[in-house]
Amino acid sequence: MRTGMASQRDVARRARVSFMTVSRVINKHPSVRPETRERVLRAIKDLGYYPNAAARALNSSRSHNVGIIFPRRDYLLVAPFCVELCAEVEAQLRRRGYHLFLGSTAEERESGDLYTLFKEGKVDGMIVFAPARDDPRIARLAGDHLPFVVVHGRSRRGEFSYVDSDNSRGMALLLEYLFELGHRRIGFVTGSLAEVNSQDRLRRYRRELRLRGLILEDALVCLGDWTLESGYAGFRKLMENPRPPTAICFSNDQMAIGALKAAHDLGLGVPRDVSITGYDDIKYASFTAPALTTVRQHIGEVGDKVAELLLECMEARSREPRRIILKPELVVRESCHAIRPFRKEEWNRNR
Secondary structure (H helix, E strand, C coil), rough: CCCCCCHHHHHHHCCCHHHHHHHHHCCCCHHHHHHHHHHHHHHHHCCCCCHHHHHHHHCCCCCEEEEEEEECCCCHCCCCCHHHHHHHHHHHCCCCCCCCEEEEEHHHHCCHHHHHHHHHCCCCCCEECCCCCCCCCHHHHHHCCEEEEECCCCCCCCCCCCEECCCCHCCCCCCHHHHCCCCCCEEEEECCCEEEEHHHHHHCCCCCCHHCCCCCCHHHCCCCCCCHHHHHHHHHHHHHCCCCCCCEEEHHHHHHHHHHHHHHHHHCCCCCCCECCEECCHHHHHHHCCCEEEEEECHHHHHHHHHHHHHHHHCCCCCCCEEECCCCCCCCCCCCCCCCCHHHHHHHHHH
């Protein structure tokens, strides 16, 4: 029988269960016994009932929406890593009856703040990607114990949950590899220095050079902003140096791809004339020519952990902040090769 006008209460009567049990089945709550779930699903099918998302939100005082907030509007274009991350998180949340929508903190500055999304009932939870360190809006969310998780951002005081990769270790892996290949004059193009992960990577670059007794040169560091264009410009600037680097590290794969285009335009071979490394191991990194040596952040694992922490917060299974730091992995491909290693005395004499 298909009425087209069946309600959730009609389903409950037909399945001989409570209204709340039907709600739990619709929202994929794990507490429902399999035989009960099957009976409710059969009643839904028989009655032709289609759960209305708006009605669900009104009845339960929940929106079943999760917002993922980026630092700026074009971030998905700037950082393809985020596109892959969104797909992973969305898949995890969808299984639990939540919908994911995108926004940016730039928009929030114009139309309100992150807190307003909760206050107006637009979201049940929030994922904030790469906020500025000590952003007061994040502190307000934490102070009111609202359900949110930060990705690629941390708190000095540890008052909120976050998932991050060990950026310092990732840069160490890259630089150790380049030093083993004999490189000593290594350039670096940063990401946006408003973000913690970019600061971490620059800090470790400088530390690794100091540990090997190398002089830190401002001329070997260029400011980037994660974009193809800043990678292109950074490569050209570094290679115009009277003594250009033999290798350049880029803070993400996107900028490294921009550098490959710059090398082509300048008639330089990679890695014949200069070695290049990226960071993230986005899907495109293995399709460039040459394929990029990079650091892999395990996007599937990041997505799983982000969804896990947020669901814990939204379903009140945990009120204590949790901090998860994942291990990166060096991925060696074709964009680097060995040069004749310098002895330290020879290096200092040549400078």
